[in-house]
Amino acid sequence: MPPKPQPTGAKPLLDITTKLSDHYDLAPNPDLAASMADIYDRMDRVVSPADWAIYAPYVKAINDLKRERNAVVLAHNYMTPEIFHGISDVSGDSLQLAIEATKVDADVIVQCGVHFMAETSKILSPEKTVLMPDMSAGCSLAESITAEGVEEMRAKYPGAPVVSYVNTTAEVKAASDICCTSSNAVQIVDAMESDTVIMTPDQYLALNVANHSKKKVVFWEGSCIVHELYTADDLKAYREYDPEVKIIAHPECTPAVVAESDFTGSTSGIIKWVHDNKPKKAMLITECSMASNIADELPEVDFAKPCNMCPYMKKISLEKVLYVLHTMENQVEVDADVAEKARLSVQRMIDLSQKLGL
Numbered sequence: 405m406p407p408k409p410q411p412t413g414a415k416p417l418l419d420i421t422t423k424l425s426d427h428y429d430l431a432p433n434p435d436l437a438a439s440m441a442d443i444y445d446r447m448d449r450v451v452s453p454a455d456w457a458i459y460a461p462y463v464k465a466i467n468d469l470k471r472e473r474n475a476v477v478l479a480h481n482y483m484t485p486e487i488f489h490g491i492s493d494v495s496g497d498s499l500q501l502a503i504e505a506t507k508v509d510a511d512v513i514v515q516c517g518v519h520f521m522a523e524t525s526k527i528l529s530p531e532k533t534v535l536m537p538d539m540s541a542g543c544s545l546a547e548s549i550t551a552e553g554v555e556e557m558r559a560k561y562p563g564a565p566v567v568s569y570v571n572t573t574a575e576v577k578a579a580s581d582i583c584c585t586s587s588n589a590v591q592i593v594d595a596m597e598s599d600t601v602i603m604t605p606d607q608y609l610a611l612n613v614a615n616h617s618k619k620k621v622v623f624w625e626g627s628c629i630v631h632e633l634y635t636a637d638d639l640k641a642y643r644e645y646d647p648e649v650k651i652i653a654h655p656e657c658t659p660a661v662v663a664e665s666d667f668t669g670s671t672s673g674i675i676k677w678v679h680d681n682k683p684k685k686a687m688l689i690t691e692c693s694m695a696s697n698i699a700d701e702l703p704e705v706d707f708a709k710p711c712n713m714c715p716y717m718k719k720i721s722l723e724k725v726l727y728v729l730h731t732m733e734n735q736v737e738v739d740a741d742v743a744e745k746a747r748l749s750v751q752r753m754i755d756l757s758q759k760l761g762l
């Protein structure tokens with residue numbers, strides 16, 4: 405089972421900086437930063453004034469260019485605060501971003517997230533131009549399985565439907581029956597008619613779903629390199645040190661980690677839980693930027709940050725966003741036949757989620 409090569413072709417940063425400096429004044433600018441205090445207010449607990457003076461010229465240039473190009477920025481919850489609060493029009497988890505891609509009224513979508521998210525937007529909105537700030541922003545889950553892998557699983561479990569996590573390539577989605585995200589996986593699996601359901605490619609999501617589902621769940625053995633690093637022993641040790649802490653984990657963590665947590669949910673589910681419950685102390689067992697992005701809205705919550713970074717999500721920067729909007733390079737394309745089949749899998753998930761009120 406050879407892993408599918410992920411998109412490559414990231415531009416050298418020096419080229420980007422040189423090209424941009426011919427067109428924009430991107431020097432740190434404290435006066436401009438001060439004039440954009442309304443934006444800075446959303447992140448001033450986590451971004452220093454000195455850093456904001458560096459970011460402000462990029463944020464202004466991107467927001468101006470968005471209007472010129474009739475573009476929207478869809479940002480995943482793992483984006484850094486200057487992207488999440490500074491330039492995004494819509495932010496959310498994978499399901500929310502997929503739904504938004506079907507609705508946004510724009511000519512151009514800039515996907516601030518990883519490549520499979522941009523492919524999903526293109527599949528759902530083929531008439532729109534979808535730009536990826538860095539084509540090499542992959543995902544360990546998406547890299548772990550190919551369409552042949554899906555066929556191997558079908559051969560092993562004849563008749564069982566394939567539910568594939570959205571963290572997959574368009575080819576894998578096309579080879580699957582339906583997609584799921586971390587916010588609807590249990591309900592999607594339970595809605596399948598067969599007693600046995602194949603889940604790809606995240607073994608831990610599958611095991612966590614199996615713990616809440618009536619179905620026999622069989623799975624591909626992929627994993628997220630960010631979430632698999634957390635251990636139940638680390639969480640137990642932290643709870644012993646600070647019994648007041650609420651531990652909130654993403655379902656890509658191992659079942660042992662999930663068992664140690666007070667709540668498990670998608671990235672937006674986690675944000676909602678913290679908003680609704682306002683714990684005095686919280687530890688988000690997921691990617692670093694999550695806690696940073698909500699720190700200003702929730703000053704009463706003290707976040708302990710164990711902080712594992714996603715090296716793929718962190719390839720996205722203001723500089724690369726400005727570059728792709730300026731040049732219109734890095735347009736995401738999906739083969740029309742593949743896109744048509746993949747759209748069915750994603751649309752089935754969206755329709756079922758909406759029917760179930762998720």
Ligand code: 13P
Nearest residue numbers: 497498499585586670671
């Ligand atoms: P969410 O759908 O929960 O946002 O998860 C996406 C992801 O890549 C988490 O690692």
Ligand code: SF4
Nearest residue numbers: 543544628629630714
């Ligand atoms: Fe993929 Fe994990 Fe990064 Fe999410 S956090 S994009 S699942 S590697």
